[in-house]
Amino acid sequence: MNFENIVVAVESGIGFVTINRPSKLNALNKATIQELHNAFESLDNNVDIRAIIVTGEGEKAFVAGADISEFANFSVEEGAQLAAQGQELLFDFVENLKTPTIAAVNGFALGGGLELAMACHFRIASDNAKMGLPEVSLGVIPGYGGTQRLPQLIGKGRAMEMIMTAGMISAEEAFRAGLVNHVVPQVELLSFTKSLAQRIMKNSPVAIGKAIKAINANFKDGVNGYETEIRNFGKCFGTEDFKEGTTAFLEKRKAEFSGK
Secondary structure, eight states: OOOSSEEEEEETTEEEEEEOOGGGTTOBOHHHHHHHHHHHHHHHTOTTOOEEEEEESSSSEEEOOBOGGGTTTOOHHHHHHHHHHHIIIIIHHHHTOSSOEEEEEOSEEETHHHHHHHHSSEEEEETTOEEEOOGGGGTOOOOSSHHHHHHHHHOHHHHHHHHHHTOEEEHHHHHHHTSOSEEEOGGGHHHHHHHHHHHHHTSOHHHHHHHHHHHHHTTSTTOOHHHHHHHHHHHHTTSHHHHHHHHHHHTTSOOOOOOO
């Protein structure tokens, strides 16, 4: 696929998605959101891809926010539509991918950038990363899931403070709050994230996809996460990966998962 605002590469079963608008600090506009959706959909549907890493081009920014020039003059209805379409196309879509998706957060992850990172299954930050949701300083609130996912990840009180002050936190502060899983030097960010992806890829992709569904169910209104876990646990028993995993264990060898 040819893209204008992102670069997609595949290496040894890992899909790499790089947001490539360095002159705009990789800010998200509608075209970039659509391209990201298309890229994630294609990678998720590719049985040879076992993990996805998303990052930003350069050392300054993962994504420094949304492209404000696109919506500065929007009406109430247009604003609501912008948030609804963005959540459906990208943020909710990424959260529910069956392929494990990791955000490699380099530099600034602000506004829509932090919201994209939070939609990923987990996050690794470079030591120069800065994260925040500054929307209230523009007279608006986070609209791509930030008011929901940030409290889920760091707790209500901390999320309230971050959103209401419009402030940024450092990578170390994000680590202590539970917003990111690891902090590594900038030069090691992609290699470290790749090593984590490779560890994940040793396991059953079918089971991982079902685990993602079960974990996400806990955060959805009206959904019983325990019932989702039971249902998906049972489904695993009908897969080739389950037969291979249990047989390999009993035969004291490493499993070779097919993803079926």
